Amino acid sequence: MNEKYAPFELEPTLLYDRDTYKIVAGKSYANKDEKFVIGLKSNGFPTNSYLIFPPQLNLDLLRNLLGQDGAHNSEIIKFIKIITDKQ
Numbered sequence: 001m002n003e004k005y006a007p008f009e010l011e012p013t014l015l016y017d018r019d020t021y022k023i024v025a026g027k028s029y030a031n032k033d034e035k036f037v038i039g040l041k042s043n044g045f046p047t048n049s050y051l052i053f054p055p056q057l058n059l060d061l062l063r064n065l066l067g068q069d070g071a072h073n074s075e076i077i078k079f080i081k082i083i084t085d086k087q
Contacts, residue, residue, distance in 0.1 A: 007050060012039065015062070015079070018070035020044070023061075025079050028052065035082055038062075059083050 012026030021042040028037040031052075038058055039050030053061060062080050065071045 007052065008037075008039070013075050013079075014072055015076050016065050016068070016071050018068075023065065024050070025075075031055070036079065038079075 007028055007030055008024075008026040009029060010026060012024035014022060014024055015038070016023035021040060023038060023040055025036045025038045028034065031037050034055055037055070038053045038061060040053070041050050059080065062076050062083070066073055066076055066080075
Protein backbone atom coordinates (compact mmCIF):
# COMPACT_ATOMS: atom_id res chain seq x y z
CA MET A 1 0.00 0.00 0.00
CA ASN A 2 1.22 3.49 -0.83
CA GLU A 3 1.47 5.20 2.57
CA LYS A 4 1.60 8.60 0.93
CA TYR A 5 -2.04 8.37 -0.21
CA ALA A 6 -3.35 5.74 2.22
CA PRO A 7 -5.96 4.27 1.76
CA PHE A 8 -6.05 5.47 -1.88
CA GLU A 9 -4.06 3.89 -4.73
CA LEU A 10 -3.22 7.31 -6.22
CA GLU A 11 -3.55 10.84 -4.95
CA PRO A 12 -7.29 11.37 -4.39
CA THR A 13 -9.26 14.16 -6.08
CA LEU A 14 -10.12 17.07 -3.80
CA LEU A 15 -13.89 17.66 -3.78
CA TYR A 16 -14.30 19.98 -0.82
CA ASP A 17 -11.90 22.01 1.27
CA ARG A 18 -13.17 23.97 4.23
CA ASP A 19 -11.48 25.13 7.42
CA THR A 20 -10.13 22.04 9.19
CA TYR A 21 -11.25 19.22 6.91
CA LYS A 22 -11.22 18.03 3.30
CA ILE A 23 -13.40 15.63 1.37
CA VAL A 24 -11.69 13.64 -1.37
CA ALA A 25 -12.55 10.84 -3.80
CA GLY A 26 -10.39 8.17 -5.36
CA LYS A 27 -9.76 4.49 -5.99
CA SER A 28 -9.31 2.53 -2.77
CA TYR A 29 -7.14 -0.46 -2.00
CA ALA A 30 -9.81 -1.99 0.23
CA ASN A 31 -12.89 -1.41 -1.94
CA LYS A 32 -11.73 -2.90 -5.27
CA ASP A 33 -15.32 -3.46 -6.47
CA GLU A 34 -16.18 0.26 -6.17
CA LYS A 35 -15.20 2.73 -8.92
CA PHE A 36 -14.25 5.20 -6.18
CA VAL A 37 -14.72 5.94 -2.50
CA ILE A 38 -15.21 9.24 -0.71
CA GLY A 39 -13.04 10.03 2.27
CA LEU A 40 -12.99 12.71 4.96
CA LYS A 41 -9.66 14.00 6.20
CA SER A 42 -9.53 16.19 9.26
CA ASN A 43 -6.64 18.03 10.83
CA GLY A 44 -7.41 16.04 13.98
CA PHE A 45 -6.81 12.68 12.30
CA PRO A 46 -3.34 11.13 12.17
CA THR A 47 -1.34 11.72 9.01
CA ASN A 48 -2.79 10.06 5.88
CA SER A 49 -5.87 8.76 7.68
CA TYR A 50 -9.32 9.08 6.16
CA LEU A 51 -12.84 8.27 7.26
CA ILE A 52 -14.33 6.42 4.30
CA PHE A 53 -18.06 6.94 3.72
CA PRO A 54 -20.29 3.96 2.86
CA PRO A 55 -20.93 3.81 -0.92
CA GLN A 56 -24.69 4.12 -0.34
CA LEU A 57 -24.14 7.73 0.82
CA ASN A 58 -21.95 8.85 -2.09
CA LEU A 59 -24.64 10.32 -4.36
CA ASP A 60 -26.47 12.20 -1.60
CA LEU A 61 -23.20 13.49 -0.15
CA LEU A 62 -21.99 14.76 -3.52
CA ARG A 63 -25.32 16.45 -4.29
CA ASN A 64 -25.25 18.18 -0.91
CA LEU A 65 -21.71 19.47 -1.50
CA LEU A 66 -22.57 21.11 -4.84
CA GLY A 67 -22.58 24.88 -4.60
CA GLN A 68 -21.26 25.03 -1.05
CA ASP A 69 -18.39 27.33 -0.06
CA GLY A 70 -15.21 25.33 -0.52
CA ALA A 71 -16.74 22.91 -3.05
CA HIS A 72 -14.87 22.02 -6.23
CA ASN A 73 -18.04 21.79 -8.30
CA SER A 74 -16.51 20.60 -11.57
CA GLU A 75 -14.87 17.65 -9.78
CA ILE A 76 -18.05 16.84 -7.86
CA ILE A 77 -20.05 16.78 -11.10
CA LYS A 78 -17.56 14.31 -12.63
CA PHE A 79 -18.10 11.88 -9.74
CA ILE A 80 -21.90 12.33 -9.82
CA LYS A 81 -21.75 11.39 -13.50
CA ILE A 82 -19.77 8.23 -12.68
CA ILE A 83 -22.45 7.19 -10.17
CA THR A 84 -25.44 7.97 -12.38
CA ASP A 85 -23.90 6.26 -15.43
CA LYS A 86 -23.49 3.12 -13.29
CA GLN A 87 -27.21 2.96 -12.41
